[in-house]
Amino acid sequence: MCSAFLDHLSAERALADNTLAAYRRDLRRYRAHLAALGITAPEEVGPGHVGDFLRVLREGDDGHPPLGAASAGGGLAAVRGLHRFAVREGWTGVDPAADVSPPVPPMRLPKAVPLASVERILDAAGPADAPASGGRAGLLALRDRALLEVLYGTGARISEAVGLDVDDVADAVDGDDTVGLVRFRGKGGRERVVPLGSYARRALSGYLVRARPGLAVSGRGGPALFLNARGGRLTRQGGWGILAAVAERAGVGGVSPHTLRHSFATHLLDGGADIRVVQELLGHSSVTTTQVYTLVTVDRLREVYASSHPRARR
Secondary structure, eight states: OHHHHHHHHHHTSOOOHHHHHHHHHHHHHHHHHHHHTTOOSGGGOOHHHHHHHHHHHHHOBTTBOOOOHHHHHHHHHHHHHHHHHHHHTTSOSOOTTTTOOOOOOOOOOOOOOOHHHHHHHHHHHOOSSSOOOSTHHHHHHHHHHHHHHHHHHHOOOHHHHHTOBGGGGHHHHSSSOSSEEEEEEOGGGOEEEEEEOHHHHHHHHHHHHHTHHHHGGGOTTTTBSSBOTTSSBOOHHHHHHHHHHHHHHHTOOSOOHHHHHHHHHHHHHHTTOOHHHHHHHHTOSSHHHHHHHHHHHHHHHHHHHHHHOTTSOO
């Protein structure tokens, strides 16, 4: 049943590889949990068994540490999807997971860093369009600057940025317009087009002209935009490592690719952007996901008011 469900997710819902891997991992653990209870058929599962699995996810067991609310909720989502699929296929008449609610995660505001900190990080990556001197190190510096400019300039997820092909940025580097366009393939295979500003365009053009040809000598990267030192496509882990190293040089701690995404959204809203526009730029399927960023800007308003208004404090 699990294999058929995963095939359905891959073929009909076109879930991303990372999402499928997470579902596969969660369902493998769920199946082992049921097997330990002597349950081998879907019609034998009751709401108590699903609820007990959720409890184990939260509390941990001999082979697994306790999970937070969000991670445990992801595991429960896989289980609920499996049982809905079983009912729809006629393998069982009752959905035992229907009334098992996921844990409510604590409200966490997205972390954003000030523009000055973002600019320090970008500058620490290296020049945007200087000649690629210094051999391989010079080529990689141009790549690093282009990658980080794209992450902050578009609010892309790191997986989306390293998944870009050269053709996806053709509209961003060609022409004389101030703002270009980048085509991303996001979660669930959804595509979106995001503008790219002049700073990021300059860095991207410098990388494509001066650095990428030198990194692509092995031909292993194919159409990939961002290449690693061996000429293959840059990985998500490689992108994380680049930002971590550059942020450390810049003296900015606790920064991840998602921090740049949060900063992109927060800075747009601070600048007066409409939340629906920010939703489209981020690729959120629901504006509810984007609304959490408005809490960040409200906190910023409160901070500025408290420090600036003569009657705000005693």
